[in-house]
Amino acid sequence: AQSVSQHNHHVILSEAASLELGCNYSYGGTVNLFWYVQYPGQHLQLLLKYFSGDPLVKGIKGFEAEFIKSKFSFNLRKPSVQWSDTAEYFCAAFNAGNMLTFGGGTRLMVKP
Amino acid sequence: EAGVAQSPRYKIIEKRQSVAFWCNPISGHATLYWYQQILGQGPKLLIQFQNNGVVDDSQLPKDRFSAERLKGVDSTLKIQPAKLEDSAVYLCASTGGLVRRETQYFGPGTRLLVL
Numbered sequence: 681a682q683s684v685s686q687h688n689h690h691v692i693l694s695e696a697a698s699l700e701l702g703c704n705y706s707y708g709g710t711v712n713l714f715w716y717v718q719y720p721g722q723h724l725q726l727l728l729k730y731f732s733g734d735p736l737v738k739g740i741k742g743f744e745a746e747f748i749k750s751k752f753s754f755n756l757r758k759p760s761v762q763w764s765d766t767a768e769y770f771c772a773a774f775n776a777g778n779m780l781t782f783g784g785g786t787r788l789m790v791k792p
Numbered sequence: 793e794a795g796v797a798q799s800p801r802y803k804i805i806e807k808r809q810s811v812a813f814w815c816n817p818i819s820g821h822a823t824l825y826w827y828q829q830i831l832g833q834g835p836k837l838l839i840q841f842q843n844n845g846v847v848d849d850s851q852l853p854k855d856r857f858s859a860e861r862l863k864g865v866d867s868t869l870k871i872q873p874a875k876l877e878d879s880a881v882y883l884c885a886s887t888g889g890l891v892r893r894e895t896q897y898f899g900p901g902t903r904l905l906v907l
Contacts, residue, residue, distance in 0.1 A: 684834070689832075712893050714895070716898075722900070723795070723796075723883075723898045723899055723900045723901065724835075724883070724885075724898035725898075726895055726897075729895060731893070770834050770835075772834070774893045778893055779837055779840075779848065780825075780837060780896060781837075782834030782835050782836070783834050784832070784833055784834050785832075785833070785834050
């Protein structure tokens with residue numbers, strides 16, 4: 681069965697630090713990948729997605745992610761985080777059965 | 793455009809009781825999903841509807857969970873009887889078309905605590 685794994689459960693950064701959150705998936709076929717974010721007290725929102733084309737995907741709020749097929753990875757990056765980026769981040773992938781599978785999430789805390 | 797609506801937002805029950813959650817998807821969205829998110833984990837799909845038909849319920853514990861979407865619009869998820877391990881956030885999501893791999897839009901969730 682497909683799995684999505686996120687390496688870091690908790691990340692603490694200071695404002696202006698750079699961010700990289702790891703995501704790996706196990707499925708070897710055509711894969712569609714997402715990063716969702718959940719701000720405190722809010723619902724899950726789409727940050728960015730990869731379906732095809734340019735493997736470097738740009739999303740909202742300055743986030744980007746790079747799809748590296750050979751590494752089965754889809755890491756999320758932001759060059760300079762803000763306090764308002766404090767949230768939980770989820771990587772997700774569609775598998776062969778068209779079921780969206782989520783990673784366990786990474787809680788990011790940005791210190792002002 | 794209004795988002796996915798869910799109610800109630802919070803529910804506390806005792807084990808062996810029954811509980812029901814309601815979801816109203818984004819207007820016009822044909823496909824509706826119910827997810828279970830246990831604390832510290834990512835959401836896990838329970839059931840997927842397309843209009844009023846079930847597309848995938850392979851991960852729904854059918855001995856105690858049931859869901860319906862009778863008119864192809866809003867949906868109800870029921871747990872009967874509840875167990876302690878059912879404590880979780882129950883998320884509803886919807887997508888607009890009939891394409892299988894679309895961006896899903898999530899509601900705020902219902903947080904269930906089973907005592």
